[in-house]
Amino acid sequence: NPITTFSISLQSKTIDPDIRSYIQNSLGDKDGLKDFTKEIKSEIEDTLVSRSQGMFRWVDCLLRILQKCITPAAVRAALRELPKDLDSVYLRILNSxxxxxxxxxxxxxxxxxxxxxxxxxxxxxxxxxxxxxxxxxxxxxxxxxxxxxxx
Missing domain, CATH: 1.10.10 (Arc Repressor Mutant, subunit A)
Incomplete structure (x- = not known):
């Protein structure tokens, strides 16, 4: 008997609204993120959504990294140096x-x-x-x- 397989395509345009919603909720609820200014929150949201490629785990890991930033300059620097993929995120976490x-x-x-x-x-x-x-x-x-x- 041949094995039946299914393919599920998760395109960014389909997932991005959910990722944006997750980021907005995190920025409103999590300690270390909720006190950021509206401007910084908007920068975080736009940057993470545009670079997430549909990966919730990538976004979650980076929000945890951003929680440690204590100034707007530190947040912006972290956003400029975002790891490109999940492997790079995990490597950064392990190295820390x-x-x-x-x-x-x-x-x-x-x-x-x-x-x-x-x-x-x-x-x-x-x-x-x-x-x-x-x-x-x-x-x-x-x-x-x-x-x-x-x-």
Whole structure:
């Protein structure tokens, strides 16, 4: 049996009004954004809508970046230096992580990516603080052939 596939085209002209509405709501509600002047809000809205290419996630990430701006000049500078795509946004976010937290973030990403089942935040917090030093006693780690032997 052939597999039936569907294609959904999300063109900017169809999505842009929804993105504009999302931005307007965010600029009116979110701390760090709601106190911006009308002029700055308008610049943010126009810039993000025109460059979003229909990506809500891109817009959301950039609104979070703009929340940290404390002057109109900082907002305008951030708008001039917007990452072009979602990969660039994620790279910028990862690069902004303080060096002391990077190892914990790396471990958390590994646990989230390779966990056999979804983890709660508490489970994730416990997992990333465990120190896995397999050579602590000078011995190489060996594979475990019989899991039942642990019971």
């Amino acid at each position: 992580i303080h060096e002391t937290q990077r190892e914990y973030i790396r471990l958390a990403m590994h646990w989230l990516a390779f966990s056999a089942e979804p983890l709660t935040l508490g489970q994730l917090a416990e997992a990333i603080v465990i120190a896995y030093d397999v050579n602590k006693y000078g011995e190489d780690s060996e594979p475990l052939f019989n899991m039942k032997s642990l019971i």
